[in-house]
Amino acid sequence: MSDEDALLSAIAAAPDEDTPRLAYADWLDEHDRPVRAEFIRTQIEIARKEHLPRAVLNRYVDLFKRNQDLIEFHRDEFLGPLAALPRDAVREFRRGFAAQVALTVGDFLARAELLAAARPLPKVTVSRVAARLDAFVRSPHLACVTRLELYSAAIAGGFVWPGDAAVIAAAQRLTRLEELDLEGCGINDDHLDLAARYPFPALTDLDLSNNQLTDYGVENLLATGWQRHLTRLVLGGNPIGDDGALELAEQWPAGDADKLAYLNMRFTNVGPRGQQALLARFGGRIDLF
Template sequence: MNERDALLRAVCDTPDDDTPRLVFADWLQEHGDEARAEFIRVQIALARGDASARLKEREQELFAAHQEVWEQPFEKFKAANSFRNLIYDVFFHRGFIRALVICDEEKQFADHATEVFQLAPIQRITFFHKWPHAASAECAELLRLKELRIYRAGFETKALGALLRSKSLLNVTRLELIADNDNGYLTAEGIELLSRSTALPALRHLDLSYNCIWLAILTEGDLIGQLESLKLRCTDIDDSGAEVLARCERLRSLTHLDLTANRIGDRGLRALATSRNLPRLTTLDLRHNLYDTEGGVEIRGCTPETRQILEDRFGAGVLIDGRLEE
């Protein structure tokens, strides 16, 4: 292993530590790659909270000029005899590629995972389209992940069960299972597998948006008690669903609840506002809901009386108006 490879290995092995990244930047500058060295330092400064317009502009200038070269090591991962790349997109953070978007319809990920994770400190992967869960879920390299997103991949119960039994997800803190009209939704059986899974001890953030959620099943298992944030955007939740959440004693650790684009009425909103089972909840996102009044009339935005109850409970943490963020 040469000096450069050793320095990169240190970055990959300690992804949360900026010191190996800055050491690598110094080495790059000493060996003539001043642009990449500067890019690493600029992105670290941005990640540490320096939000100056000039720094952001410099980041974009460097990236536009050198993106193709910096992403070149991942160009080799193309599925044989297919129009789809295995690595579909990459995202930089703190100077190195942190996140990948993968299309594994050709079942190449398991074969290349070791090499992929040696190239960069990968901590987030998005799998989209049909993903062979059983073939890839046991890759030991997934232990490096903090965030796993499965999007437009379908959620067949057998395949999902293989994923949720994996011993390689022990360090995942954020899981997103995003449904899609063409590729399917979580079933009741899938929700039950998730709610009772013991394979995700570090999980704190769960996103099940665009599924049809069986909340009674989701809230029965112990997994819900680990969560700090729960996103249920566009999941057809009504008053009864909101009441299920309000009654759930396992949600006591929840600080953020996203219920945007649902159809919760006054009854459900008041149940959430008065629940004693949500003592830590500071952010309740209710934007783009259709609210049912007592007379059965749908309105955008809630009644003034209910709005006041919500604001009294959550203050600025209740989001009722405004555009949704992607």
Template sequence: MYFTDEQPFLDAVFARFADDGPRLLYADFLDDSGAPERAELIRVQLALARLSEDDPLRPALCDRQDELLTRNRAAWTAHLAGLVETVDFRRGVPDSASVDAATFLERGEELFARLRVRRLSLRDAAPVMTKLAASPLLARVRELDLCNCDLGNGGVNLLARSPFLENLAALDLGFNRIEDSGVNLLARSSAFPNLTTLALNDNDTIGDAGATALAESPFFAGLTGLDLSGNDIGDAGLGAVIASKSLTRLHSLRVTGNRIGDAGVTRLTRAPLFARVTKAQPELSLRANMIGPAGAAALAACPALAACTALDLSHNYLSDSGVAALLRSPHIGRLQALRLGRNQLTDNGVSACCELFGRLFEHLQFLDLSGNRLTRVGMGILSARPGAHAVHIDVSGNVQSAVAGDAPVAVAGLLDGLLDGVAEAALLKRRVAHPRHLSDGE
């Protein structure tokens, strides 16, 4: 349902796009105009935008959001039927449309007349890329999503030469088979003077040369957010970004799924950029980055880690010693979620860190230890720690997964009695090393 006198409220929303105030006023107007569920969606999505991913309030709000959209989306977007593929409501307002690229070139004026489009997601853009790059319609878009359009370096070359992208604040080029040479074309382009967010994730082959070209470009000094996840960037490429004299405004940097290794993590934690990143995005992910014990130790020693509420180090090579170094950190007191899946953690590592896990459980809500090398012995130690009952622990995909109410409880009871005294501790270590003999007399 739309109202002829809602235009001033929408004008205020888009004029102060980052502020919640105009949206809340718009919600009040919708309440008074007989559209309470539209008003409720605004308030629900604003609340969700303020919550962390692990906040316990999220599930109920997400369920309500889904319920409102399932019941009303067709009616709320009926005026766009046949023109767009999907419409997204962001912070309560429909401002994001997904459109076939050829359809956009033919009916873009009609789209803008029907919807206040801030984010435009184009599908199947590669076949019409020459026409698209030359279209003045792009000048009316603030956020352009060309994700998964198979552009390759040639499509990037056309985009980088477009004269109609000076208003872009965000550009998504993820999943496009872009290589270092394609990033170099972007780095040499002055077509994006107002760009603040750039996504180059999951292009697979962007490496140190591409990251360095971007870091050395004078044309991307306005970037505050950069996503380089899912590529082939190592310590050298990350180091170039960290040391860049141009990318000094960055406060959001994503490098999940690269190969920065221990040297890259160490360099990152010593840079002012890391403090800005953890402050702006307290849910930090360094997943799948070939990080070992030395990198974990460097991260643990960094005071900026204290800002983090969630940390994802899964799919690395921390091993027992790296996990121990991380748990000894004096800077993890705010962590609510810790992901250490697939890090070669063993029962011996859990045994050696049982007290450290106990301190962690005083504030942690979720612990991912999936895909490690734990048996029921290690799981029993975890379930016996003080506060463990309040922590959701994922141990799926280990040597032998725990079953609710099964062996971990019995094992925990045995281990509690073994933890007192040096002789008992030595016995525990032998039994952890040889779990098949756990019930044998000694």
């Protein structure tokens, strides 16, 4: 392993720490890459100040302007191999590296190996996955993905889910998945029965709106264990009734184990009894109307 590879591996191993990034910046200076080094230091300085009040941030306008100039004139250098991604794919740089990447499923499948090799790994959103779901679940590089958006207008009439074994195997590789958007994808109670076999250890945001989930679907969802780390759950637009609402209210984790910040139950079949139970349990965190 080269010195540069070792430094990048150290950054990847401690993505929230500045010290490995600054050590890499020093190495870049020593190897005649001062602009790349300056960009890392500039972005780290910005990250350390961004929590300050607007009035204070205004004192650092030159720092923010320099950041934008560096990106405008040296973007491909900063991206390295990721410069081969579509021009609009990289949505954000943070602390000197590409931090947010968004791709359609076709672009992801064509460039997944490139993404998998990035150090540190950016957060990766893959959209319109339903259009090529069968190929997606067979990709060996799903550990790159942090957000999935399944819906695709190209399959507005519905789509065929791959076999259970392929989906379960794919779920085992989605170890970084934080956000899962399944709005309008024909999800039913049986799909959530199968979902108990999906670990998704990093999942915090789940959108199941406008599907075919009933009270049994709520029961199956709770059997997954995902509720222990969800901060946002959208169930609106499903034919869920009072029994499902009561199940949510009674079985959702309590105390410090309850991480939920937002629950959407709009446009369901929940009546006054279920609404009362949900409001008593979740208070201002729930959106019922």
